[in-house]
Every structure is written in C-alpha cells, then in structure tokens.
Amino acid sequence: MTVMEQRGAYRPAPPPAWQPRTDPAPLLPDAHPFRVLGTEAAAQADPALLRRLYAELVRGRRYNTQATALTKQGRLAVYPSSTGQEACEVAAALVLEEHDWLFPSYRDTLAAVARGLDPVQALTLLRGDWHTGYDPREHRIAPLSTPLATQLPHAVGLAHAARLKGDDVVALAMVGDGGTSEGDFHEALNFAAVWQAPVVFLVQNNGFAISVPLAKQTAAPSLAHKAVGYGMPGRLVDGNDAAAVHAVLADAVRQARAGGGPTLVEAVTYRIEAHTNADDATRYRGDTEVEAWRAHDPIALLEHELTERGLIDEAGVQAARDAAETMAADLRERMNQDPALDPMDLFAHVYAEPTPQLREQREQLAAELAAEREGAH
Numbered sequence: 001m002t003v004m005e006q007r008g009a010y011r012p013a014p015p016p017a018w019q020p021r022t023d024p025a026p027l028l029p030d031a032h033p034f035r036v037l038g039t040e041a042a043a044q045a046d047p048a049l050l051r052r053l054y055a056e057l058v059r060g061r062r063y064n065t066q067a068t069a070l071t072k073q074g075r076l077a078v079y080p081s082s083t084g085q086e087a088c089e090v091a092a093a094l095v096l097e098e099h100d101w102l103f104p105s106y107r108d109t110l111a112a113v114a115r116g117l118d119p120v121q122a123l124t125l126l127r128g129d130w131h132t133g134y135d136p137r138e139h140r141i142a143p144l145s146t147p148l149a150t151q152l153p154h155a156v157g158l159a160h161a162a163r164l165k166g167d168d169v170v171a172l173a174m175v176g177d178g179g180t181s182e183g184d185f186h187e188a189l190n191f192a193a194v195w196q197a198p199v200v201f202l203v204q205n206n207g208f209a210i211s212v213p214l215a216k217q218t219a220a221p222s223l224a225h226k227a228v229g230y231g232m233p234g235r236l237v238d239g240n241d242a243a244a245v246h247a248v249l250a251d252a253v254r255q256a257r258a259g260g261g262p263t264l265v266e267a268v269t270y271r272i273e274a275h276t277n278a279d280d281a282t283r284y285r286g287d288t289e290v291e292a293w294r295a296h297d298p299i300a301l302l303e304h305e306l307t308e309r310g311l312i313d314e315a316g317v318q319a320a321r322d323a324a325e326t327m328a329a330d331l332r333e334r335m336n337q338d339p340a341l342d343p344m345d346l347f348a349h350v351y352a353e354p355t356p357q358l359r360e361q362r363e364q365l366a367a368e369l370a371a372e373r374e375g376a377h
C-alpha cells in the first residue's frame with residue numbers, strides 16, 4: 001500500500017478514553033499544617049497520652065543537651081541535636097507497636113531512645129566505638145543512617161517483604177528536608193506506592209540541610225505535595241505540636257496496617273541548634289528566625305495545654321524534670337567510662353566473606369597489635 005493509499009484509509013479519531021488513575025484530590029495535603037494544641041481539637045486528646053508525650057519531650061530535651069555537652073568534653077565525636085524537634089522524635093517512637101520497625105536517620109537518636117533503646121547504645125555509633133552499637137533486629141530499629149535517604153528503600157523493602165509473608169509490620173522511616181532531594185527518596189516512595197507497602201514516611205522539615213535553606217532545596221508547594229506524584233496521600237502537620245504529630249502519624253500507621261498503603265507526612269519544625277557541634281549556624285541564619293521558633297517550643301506548647309486543662313501541676317512538671325535529670329546523670333556517668341574495645345572488631349560485619357584487601361589489612365593490624373603487645377613486655 002502506498003503512503004497516499006494509507007493516508008486515504010486513515011480516519012482520525014479521538015484518543016482512547018483517559019481518566020486519572022486515582023483521584024488526586026484526597027491525596028492533597030491541607031493548606032496549613034494540622035494543629036491540635038491550642039485548638040478545639042485539643043479537648044478530644046487523651047490526657048494519658050498528653051502526659052506521656054510531655055514526660056518524653058522533657059526527657060528528650062535533656063538527652064539532647066547532655067549529648068551536646070558530651071561533645072564539648074570530648075566524650076562524643078559528633079552529635080546532631082534534635083532540640084526543637086523533640087515532638088517529631090517522640091511521636092514517631094510512641095506511635096509504633098513493638099513488632100513494627102523504625103528507620104531513623106543520624107538526627108533521630110531520640111526517637112530510638114524513646115522507643116526503648118539504651119541511651120548509651122544509641123550513641124555508640126556517634127562516639128565512633130563499634131558499628132551500629134545495638135542489635136537492630138532485637139529492637140526493630142534499623143541503624144541510624146548517615147548516608148541521606150538510604151534508610152527509605154530499606155524501609156520499603158522490609159515492609160513489602162513483611163506483607164508478602166503475612167506479618168503484621170509497619171515501617172516508619174524518618175528523613176530530613178534535604179534528604180527528599182535524593183534519588184533514594186524517589187525510588188522508595190515510588191515503589192512504596194506501587195506495592196502499597198505498609199510504610200509511613202516522616203519528613204522533618206527543620207528548615208535547613210546544613211546551611212542550605214528549604215527555598216534552595218525545592219520549588220514544590222510543600223514537601224507533602226510530593227506525595228501526590230507517587231499516588232499516596234501527603235499530610236502537613238505542625239512538627240512542634242506533639243499531639244498533632246502523634247495524631248497524624250497514628251492515622252497513617254493505622255492505614256498502612258489495614259492494607260491502605262503508604263503516607264508521606266511533612267512535619268514543619270525547626271532545627272534550633274547548629275547542624276552538629278561541628279557547624280556554626282550564625283554564618284547562614286539570623287537570631288530573629290531562631291527566636292521566633294523558640295517562642296513555638298514543643299515542650300512549652302504542651303506544658304501550657306496540660307496546665308490550662310488542669311492535667312498537670314507543679315509537682316507533675318517537677319517529676320518529669322527529675323526523671324530527665326536521673327537519665328542525664330546516668331548517661332553522663334556511663335559515657336565517661338572508657339569501654340574496652342578490640343580494634344580487630346573494625347573488620348567484623350563488613351562483608352560476609354572478607355575481600356582480599358580487607359584480609360590483608362586485618363593481618364597487618366593484627367601484626368601491629370602483636371608487636372605493640374610484645375614491646376610493652
């Protein structure tokens with residue numbers, strides 16, 4: 001058939017019917033971050049939960065100040081403080097069941113501690129002592145991840161596998177605003193939605209990725225809006241309102257557990273301290289901004305609500321502070337002891353089958369240590 005004949009046979013027609021694969025409207029985040037404290041919704045909040053959140057926030061803040069002090073004393077190599085972000089850290093831990101899994105980033109030691117991990121073990125990695133510092137399987141807490149966003153595909157893989165095996169497991173993965181620009185973030189969210197994996201992604205938007213402000217990180221209307229492109233709901237929450245973060249995460253966890261698929265939660269918060277003790281935040285941000293966020297402090301917000309409603313008195317506040325002091329004193333004391341470390345452990349857990357280079361290095365170190373021991377005699 002000639003081209004002209006083909007053209008003659010061609011009958012233009014409209015394209016086959018098209019419709020959106022899912023209705024995007026229910027996936028869209030609200031226009032403003034969801035709040036509970038100081039609103040009418042607070043009256044519905046469970047008093048026991050509010051008191052528990054308060055005690056954990058006070059303990060968490062004290063943990064942050066103590067860990068930061070340990071860096072100044074040379075007992076801790078580095079500490080990325082979550083001061084100002086305690087509501088996110090604590091809510092993420094409390095919202096999970098024991099059989100669920102937490103996938104934290106390096107900033108989320110507090111979430112691990114609030115989930116029940118020993119405060120000293122949670123700092124082992126940051127102290128540079130020994131690998132992860134705890135058994136991830138025992139606590140169902142993945143290693144605190146330093147490579148940005150790599151914990152997200154791990155969370156999706158674990159959650160998807162659990163679902164295939166019929167295990168009741170929800171994975172909650174934590175990431176910073178900067179981490180949302182990583183390829184791993186994209187891959188994790190894409191597959192989580194395609195597989196309807198039982199995962200909750202908690203983005204703590206604390207305003208900065210080291211010195212890079214959010215405006216230079218993304219042009220998206222909000223980080224929660226990114227969810228829509230993957231086909232999962234995006235939720236915006238006031239990250240300093242512990243009751244609100246807990247409520248939004250609890251909804252997302254419930255949905256994931258019931259087979260309803262993943263959710264992306266953006267908690268709008270602020271990093272009050274520098275990126276780590278090695279960073280000078282005054283080089284890229286002003287005091288006015290920091291002070292504005294200090295006035296919206298997660299502990300003060302919750303304490304105000306509890307006091308207004310007569311759910312806590314002076315003695316209750318003091319009891320929370322005393323418990324936090326006891327934890328801090330114990331942490332200080334145990335972190336001031338020098339642990340017995342075997343340098344050869346450096347080579348453990350790297351590969352199931354060590355590479356020739358690793359074997360060579362291991363032998364070299366073993367010989368050096370032996371020579372040192374002999375020299376000492």
Ligand SMILES: Cc1ncc(C[n+]2csc(CCOP(=O)(O)OP(=O)(O)O)c2C)c(N)n1
Nearest residue numbers: 107146147148176177178179206208209210
């Ligand atoms: C893959 C990767 N690239 C770069 C870095 C270096 N780095 C460490 S922290 C950080 C900023 C991360 O900011 P954000 O995700 O917002 O988390 P935050 O530190 O504010 O909690 C960068 C770029 C890294 N750790 N991993």
